[in-house]
Amino acid sequence: KHPLNIIKMKKMKTDGVPLSMLTAYDYPSALLAEEAGVDLILVGDSLGNVVLGYDTTLPVTIDDMVYHTRSVKRGAQNTFIIADMPFMTYHGSVDETLRGVRRLMQEGQAHAVKMEGGLEICAAVSAVVAAGVPVLGHIGLTPQSVNMIGGYRIQGKDAKDAQRLIDEAKALEAAGAFGIVLELVTEEVAAAISKAVSIPTIGIGAGRYCDGQVLVFHDVLRYASPYREKRFVKTYADVGSLIREGISSYVREVKDRSFPAEEHVFNADETVLESLYGG
Ligand code: KIV
Numbered sequence: 545k546h547p548l549n550i551i552k553m554k555k556m557k558t559d560g561v562p563l564s565m566l567t568a569y570d571y572p573s574a575l576l577a578e579e580a581g582v583d584l585i586l587v588g589d590s591l592g593n594v595v596l597g598y599d600t601t602l603p604v605t606i607d608d609m610v611y612h613t614r615s616v617k618r619g620a621q622n623t624f625i626i627a628d629m630p631f632m633t634y635h636g637s638v639d640e641t642l643r644g645v646r647r648l649m650q651e652g653q654a655h656a657v658k659m660e661g662g663l664e665i666c667a668a669v670s671a672v673v674a675a676g677v678p679v680l681g682h683i684g685l686t687p688q689s690v691n692m693i694g695g696y697r698i699q700g701k702d703a704k705d706a707q708r709l710i711d712e713a714k715a716l717e718a719a720g721a722f723g724i725v726l727e728l729v730t731e732e733v734a735a736a737i738s739k740a741v742s743i744p745t746i747g748i749g750a751g752r753y754c755d756g757q758v759l760v761f762h763d764v765l766r767y768a769s770p771y772r773e774k775r776f777v778k779t780y781a782d783v784g785s786l787i788r789e790g791i792s793s794y795v796r797e798v799k800d801r802s803f804p805a806e807e808h809v810f811n812a813d814e815t816v817l818e819s820l821y822g823g
Pocket residue numbers: 567586587588589590591628725727748758759760
C-alpha cells in the first residue's frame with residue numbers, strides 16, 4: 545500500500561471523501577494508527593503536552609520533533625507523515641526555517657511539515673514549498689501563540705474574526721499550502737473557509753463541514769492526558785484504565801508472590817541439584 549499524496553488529498557476534497565488524521569508520537573502509536581487505516585499521521589508538537597508533560601507546546605525543540613518523527617516513521621512506513629515545525633523555528637531567516645525543515649525531512653523522514661499562523665508566515669510557507677516540501681497550514685487556535693491569544697479560546701465567533709480567518713486561509717493557499725488545519729473554529733466559519741479554498745481543510749473542534757478531521761491520539765484513547773474533558777473530543781476507547789488495571793495487577797501479583805508462577809520459570813537438570821545440595 546502506498547501512502548497518500550497531496551494530489552490525491554485534493555481530489556478527495558473534490559470527491560467529498562473525508563480525510564482521517566490522527567497524531568502519533570512513537571513506534572507503537574504509529575504502528576497501531578497505520579494498522580487501523582488512518583489516512584494521515586501528524587507528529588504534532590502536542591507531544592510536548594501528552595508525551596513530555598509540559599503545560600504548553602512552547603518548550604518543544606527541533607531535536608524533539610526529529611526524534612519522535614523518526615520513531616513514527618519506523619512504525620508507519622506506508623502512511624503520509626506530517627511533522628510540526630516547533631515554536632519560533634520558522635519566524636526568522638529563510639535559512640533557519642529551511643534548516644529545520646531539512647532536519648524533519650532528512651532525519652525524521654517526514655513527507656510534509658506543518659506551520660501555525662496566517663499572513664505573517666506566508667513567506668516562510670512559499671520558501672519551504674519552493675524547496676519541494678509540502679506545507680500544511682494551521683489557523684484558528686494556534687497553541688504556539690497561546691500567550692498572545694490569552695488562552696485556548698474558540699476562534700471565529702464574530703463577522704470580523706470570520707473574515708480574518710477566511711483571508712488567512714486564502715493567503716495560505718496562495719502561498720502554496722496543500723491543506724489547512726482549522727483548530728477550535730466555529731462550525732459556520734470553518735464551513736465558509738472550506739468553501740473558500742480548493743485545498744482540504746482538516747478540523748479539530750471545527751465542526752462537521754471540514755474536508756477532514758484530526759484528533760490527538762491520547763484524547764481518542766483516553767491514554768493519560770493532562771487535560772480535562774474537551775467538548776470537541778470523542779473518546780473511542782479507554783486505554784488509560786486498561787493500562788492502569790494491568791499494571792496494578794502486576795504489582796499485586798509480585799507482592800503476593802503469585803507472579804512468577806510455575807509456567808514462567810526455567811529449570812536446570814538434576815545434576816545441578818546434586819552439585820548444589822549434594823547427593
Ligand atoms: O500538535 C498537534 O497535535 C496539532 C493538532 C491538534 C492539529 O497541531
